[in-house]
Amino acid sequence: MRKPLQIKLENLRQDQLKELLQLVEKVFVKCDVDFYLLGAIAHDTWYSKEQIESRATRDVDFAVYISEKEKYDEVFGELISNHGFSEIKDVSFRLQTPFTFTIDIIPFGEISIDDELIPDESWDRPIFVNGFEEVFRKATVQVTDEGDLEFKVATLPAILLLKLIAYDDRPEKRTQDPQDIVQIIENYFEIDKEMIWEEHPDLFDEDSDLIEIGARVIGREINQIINQNNALKGRVLNILSLEDRVQKNMVEAMVHGDLTLDKVVGLFNLMKEEIE
Numbered sequence: 001m002r003k004p005l006q007i008k009l010e011n012l013r014q015d016q017l018k019e020l021l022q023l024v025e026k027v028f029v030k031c032d033v034d035f036y037l038l039g040a041i042a043h044d045t046w047y048s049k050e051q052i053e054s055r056a057t058r059d060v061d062f063a064v065y066i067s068e069k070e071k072y073d074e075v076f077g078e079l080i081s082n083h084g085f086s087e088i089k090d091v092s093f094r095l096q097t098p099f100t101f102t103i104d105i106i107p108f109g110e111i112s113i114d115d116e117l118i119p120d121e122s123w124d125r126p127i128f129v130n131g132f133e134e135v136f137r138k139a140t141v142q143v144t145d146e147g148d149l150e151f152k153v154a155t156l157p158a159i160l161l162l163k164l165i166a167y168d169d170r171p172e173k174r175t176q177d178p179q180d181i182v183q184i185i186e187n188y189f190e191i192d193k194e195m196i197w198e199e200h201p202d203l204f205d206e207d208s209d210l211i212e213i214g215a216r217v218i219g220r221e222i223n224q225i226i227n228q229n230n231a232l233k234g235r236v237l238n239i240l241s242l243e244d245r246v247q248k249n250m251v252e253a254m255v256h257g258d259l260t261l262d263k264v265v266g267l268f269n270l271m272k273e274e275i276e
Helices: 017-030 040-050 069-083 132-138 156-169 177-191 193-199 210-226 230-241 245-252 261-275
Strands: 005-007 034-038 059-065 086-088 091-096 102-108 140-145 150-154
Touching: 005 040, 017 059, 017 069, 017 150, 034 040, 034 132, 034 156, 040 059, 040 150, 040 156, 040 177, 059 132, 069 086, 069 091, 069 102, 102 132, 132 156, 132 210, 150 156, 156 177, 156 210, 156 230, 156 245, 177 193, 177 210, 177 245, 193 210, 210 230, 210 261, 230 261, 245 261
Parallel strands: 005 140, 034 150, 059 102
Antiparallel strands: 034 059, 086 091, 091 102, 140 150
16 A cells, blocks of 8 residues: 655745645545545656756646535535635636646546536537546545645546546547646656565566556556456556557657657557556
């Protein structure tokens, strides 16, 4: 089991982020809703361990386990009526906060059917939450900020998994995902090296470099998340096969500096091998 991740939210260089998380956590607890953090702020939480720079964002994404639509409405009502949040036109799951952040509150769990989610008739398209519950069950870590704030955050392999799926669903809307995915792969070993040394000693040999070891561990971690869901596992393996044009576009967008297309494809193959 992973140890809790201890950080200082001030290292994320996001003014009022702590105040936002404290308030939202209070509302989720009041409404008896469990949640975890994903998206850019989630991977920034991990990056702060090694002071790795990443793109700035004022968007915060929450995945919330919801058993019924009324509970989702209760969360929104509490935030809007009592805490100064406001709805954003045409995006039913997004709120503007009093802290200059916007937040997405994405429900999953019993409210979804076959990983397709339409909580409200006003939504013009379904939201797909493939992998959200698997991440919730097996791939979240408790984060402590100087002892006075605790919340769950998705692990880096889990974030990568969700980004692979999100890009495959809507590549035209997820143009930043390839860069985020390759950044996770490149930095993963350094960020999670204590766990990798302890739990994956078999991967260390003279022929593997650190980025390749990191890619293999990402594959192993993803396999632990999805190995009880055959449909999801099949989908992830299909994405990593890089046979479709969308998938080829994804890896081509990851090429930069000394990281060639052949190298990126090789790293994906290593992840795929570990999942298979």
